[in-house]
Amino acid sequence: MSNWDDLKFVLAVAKAGGLAKAARSLDVTHSTVSRRLSALEERMGTRLFERLPEGLTPTAAGEEAVTAAKRMEAEVLALDIRIAGQDAELEGPLRVTAAQLLFEVQLAEIMQKFAMRHPRIELEMIAANEHLSLHRREADVAIRVTDNPDESLFGRQACGQRRAFYMSRDFGRTFRETMSVSHDAGPLACVTFKWWGKGVPKELRARYPGAFVSLVSDDMIAKRAAVRAGMGIGRLPCFLGDPDPDLIRVPGLEPTRYLDIWALTLPELKNVARIRTFLRFAADAYKANSGLYMGD
Template identity: 40%
Template sequence: MRKRVIFRVDHAKMHGMREDWDNLRTVLQLVRHGSLAGAAKALGVSYTTVSRRVAAAEESFGTPLFERLQAGYAPTEAGRSAARHAEQMEQAELALRRELAARDTALTGPLVITAPQLLIASHLCHVIDAFLEKHPGVELTIRATNELLDLNNREADLAIRISDTPGDDLVGRRLARQHTASFASPDYASKLQDNPGDMIDWLGFTFWQDPPKAAMALNPNQRVRMRFDDMSALIGAAQAGLGVARMPMFVGRAAGGLMQVPILPPQQYHDIWVLSHRDLKDAAKLRAFKDMLVPYFAAHKDDFVGVS
């Protein structure tokens, strides 16, 4: 009895107090965020706890991992090393979570998908509606953003993106080819038609310097009147009749109060892809969603390309 206790203590001591995998996780987040508060938010605990766990980790490793500065916690060389290894541990954990998620054959529980706002509003909402109708047990979260969420991290299980570059560890298939075209309000469109020589006002993105080169070649009397950093705002301006905007065909068609103008013929644009992590390729819920997504886009493929 007594001997057993002693053995236990010896064992733990010899192998150096291994009570600290969670502490390593904390160290990793603290290195990433640089402050107790930031790490605490990421971990969902109070910063007091972060402070304590880090102290415990330093105690366990027998070496300081951070310098306490006024501006926050700065990792020492040892701290950075700890974070590097903790990152490997995190990768292993994420791989495990993916594997377990892939093994799950139930059509219930959480599912996170991400897609561009405008594509959700115009088309995906119908797919989502039908999907939930068919599988009411799925707790669907939709992250409407153009940002590239990290599918490794499982910030999302499935992404619908407008891009040509899937990225590592991701697999996917093309849902549709699409074109861009020029759109304007009916008023502005008829004005253009009636006065072909008038100045054409473009509504562009912040990174546009000049009107589209191909358009300038046809008619040099054009300018960029306003620049936007947001697609919705740009659409609103076009609807208000402020000028001509170049946008994906499906966007212009879905937005009310816009009509296509023949200033520049439809042009090939980035394809629409559905992407998921390789590990989750055959997960039941993802497959079920894709099985509705793909036929939908096949049936509506004309929405995305210009009539020739």
């Protein structure tokens, strides 16, 4: 195997289980992956993958190639981290990942102010609702909403949060009579978040036994849009519900604690000047605006 880069294609196919997904992960075309894999198998004189209806599965030879590729990947990543950890200059690339919602609310503004202060640092936004791997160097810094940050990461708690129940102004007027009496059994629609459980939240059901789920959303921005459209009562982080002029809090239901916001990186990179400076800058910016997130 004269071209070590071929192992990168072997590993991508093994992880993806197919050519199309491997191509996306490598940012190349489907035909490129297929051509490189076929050429490698021809040069080595053996099949590395069985082509099955459900996808590609490594052969015995393929497993050996995948094992070697994983070792090389680990070594390259470790070398990259060790070299990056020696960087003491306030310049160079800095990749920040977070959910799109966080960029939309304050993080983009934080990055803009940071860029004005440190123009030699090349910032990159990576908006992703799924957690990208800092260990695999998919990003340098992650801003995450969590109560249990990965113990293998280093970070700063930026600020705490609360969440509350909101409704549109029109919804409040339409159901004013039902909502004016606690324990009213009248039907009352609510919008729920897939990742918080699909049933009616217990606090809402305790106050309004007739509450029912009208919609389940898997995205917080979409959920806010549904609440704003009058599809029901919805629980939202205070930073998302309070600033919206079309929404009001449901009376009688107090805000409750929500997950914290953390700024995280690899321990090996915590002393890299641009990363250390950004972590402190972002955490301070969130703390200064904590009233928005706590619903004060």
